[in-house]
Amino acid sequence: MIHQSKSYLEFLRRSKNKHGVHSPFVFDLITKCFNDKTKHPEYKILRQYKKTLKQDKSEFNMTDFGQGSRVFKGTRRKTSRVAKQAGMKLKRQKLLFRLASYLETKNNLELGTSLGISTAALALGTKKGKILTVEGCPNTAKKAEGLFEEFNLNNIQLEQNTFINFLSTPSQDKYDLIFIDGDHNGERTLKYFEKLLAFTHNDTVIVFDDIYWSKGMTEAWEKIIKNEKVTVSIDTFQWGLVFFRKEQLKQHFVIRV
DSSP, rough: OHHHHHHHHHHHHOOOOGGGGOOHHHHHIIIIIOOOOOOOHHHHHHHHHHHHHOOOEEEEOOOSSOOOOOOOSSSEEEHHHHHHHSSHHHHHHHHHHHHHHHHOEEEEEEOOTTSSSHHHHHHHOTTTTEEEEEOOOOOHHHHHHHHHHTTTTTTTTEEEEOOOHHHSSOOOOOEEEEESOOOOOOHHHHHHHHHHGGGTTTTEEEEEEOOOOOHHHHHHHHHHHHTOOOOOOEEEEEEEEEOOOTOOEEEEBBBBO
């Protein structure tokens, strides 16, 4: 927590809004996506999805393949508490929806389904495409699949697998948007990124959640943005976004969202 507090103060010192950005691509992303104030009808579905989870008092055994939880002890978890403590906040859920919609993504990959809160945002934001989401825990995957069916999110394919096994399987797929939220270990996150490069194209964006979760995660993020294939990188504190647009000069932005 000390690392996060210090990092946030540094973020506030360095961060800018749209007026400090001179890249047309990033300026448009901020003004038309990040700062979009439209009350999209899909937001009602996102709110209902979270409400359904928060009202679910059932319990299940969770197998955690990531760094572990700072909140929960043991493997027995109540659905409503997982949704409240570990689920994506509505503000970020809306932003993820807008990002997929603005970039008009058609083929998305998510590493870390959990209860499907972020998956639902991607599904609603992807008008003419699909989402492949990967979850290691079979019980959590089953919970999420039930919700996808209940909310008629038919463009989601869920694969129950560990991240490293999934990424080690040969594939010809290229993804427009990749969202990583399921393992807060910096060393492993860096390995995921290196393997994910084979799944990217010129217009791909990779979104890393919780880049300041720990010193290790921040170190991994700093190495990622220095990679020669990354041209545009954006630090919003909660998320780190990287783009591979060869037509762009290499630039890093620290943006308040």
